Amino acid sequence: MPAVGFSPYTLYSREEWARLREDTPLTLTEADIENLSGVTERVSTDEVVDVYLPLSRLLNLYVEASQGLHGITEEFLRKGNGKIPFVIGLAGSVAAGKSTSARVLQALLARWPSHPNVALVPTDGFLFPNAVLEDRGLMTRKGFPESYDLPTLLNFLGDVKSGKARVEAPVYSHVVYDVLQGQTLAVEHPDIVIVEGLNVLQPAILPKDGETIPFVSDFFDFSIYIDAAEALVERWYVERFLRLRQTAFRDPAAYFHRYASLSEVEAREVALSLWRTINLINLHENILPTRQRADLILRKGAGHAVESVALRKL
Template structure:
């Protein structure tokens, strides 16, 4: 996965960096020991970059003769395939950062919330393109990131539900005025030719990688779990599959090949080379190596 632009650390070295840093902070993190070991080395990376950005910003305010104001929030972009574990790693990173920076308000936002709703996707002939770059309201995503950077008050974003398989019509996620935002989602780093793309507003970018055969299995397993969970939930998109598991399995295979795997190959993997950090996972979601951008 890695190329000459990255320094590659095998899992043992990566874990050792995290463990050494952990010794400074008495973590009381409610994540599993494995997740902690796999993601805690990201904490010093984020903090160093944040401090560096803040120092530069304050120096600029001084040079420009501007009053020294609040520094801009830090935006982490996190991407990778459907079902690779983006939201799980985002939650873990948030919890670990919260331990080291107890004063900071940290918010996770998924780019799924900026998907056009199913009606608009259907009108535009994009029903089978959910998750591809054109299925997102990219202007709304950029406006959101700018509002975060400008510390607007009371920011809200729409809410996408996997179970409902659509944007929820009457719900919003309250964002407040965060100090750190983790924006996670497929194609979060994609650039559609705009002068200012979401990636330009990100301070650190992370790509979660794994062999495609493993990701496919994680997708199929999650599909099964969503069907299980729909047993007593008639409003769930997955409810119709509870009586015919074979059909559910076949549909999951089809959706993987026709939509999610294509998206991975055509749009998501090409963005990997833009990431500052590439986290490579293997069986059981365990991190096997991490590549850190050199240039």
């Protein structure tokens, strides 16, 4: 490949990014922040102030501009179809902290007056049920692109972007490790929808006849990738597994209940095996290659602290 000096991103250190907060107030309490933390990732007030407040300010400007553009377009077309939600895609590896970042953003964005209704939809619910995965020999490929019910996900996003008043998404349980039959997540009149998942920035294979189906990312107005060194993500994955072994895995109904009785050494070996034979392969083959498709990349260091931010140039 020829060497290209141009980068599509502007890189900010944590300190430079934090200054872009300006006078944006912190609208979350210490208790709010504690409740938003993940299994092993504790979100600090400094992290919210330095990283997520500037990001919420930027996204608020994007949302308001998008709302204004939509209103002008509706006026031009002499239509009155109502508001169209602003859709944010959030991608990254297993154990990188996607869910925690999504929850923090949801909480902050919902406190801006122009868009109080912010929905969070994990794409785990769009995985095929275990029975289907087992029938297709895909249980060890769970989380890979082929393990998702892509048409259902695309139809969901199409309904959201068409301004449909109520849209339902399937629900996934990490305890039973399966889609919950008969349970749905209702998304009603949202101002913003955050779609969080491993492969949401994955491009489709382009057909030669030009009759392409849309990518999931075609529905996004803004996209974020949570990034970290591979060794760190492996450590976080193992730490989370060990924590779950002491908590959720103890539930007899849990899919991984059999791991609750393992010693710490045995549990660590199992976690490393699962990481290296499944999740690391998915990261290399499907997730990491989509990083450069994101509008913004949050690069984490030790302790899940964001060290730098890369924002795509306009």
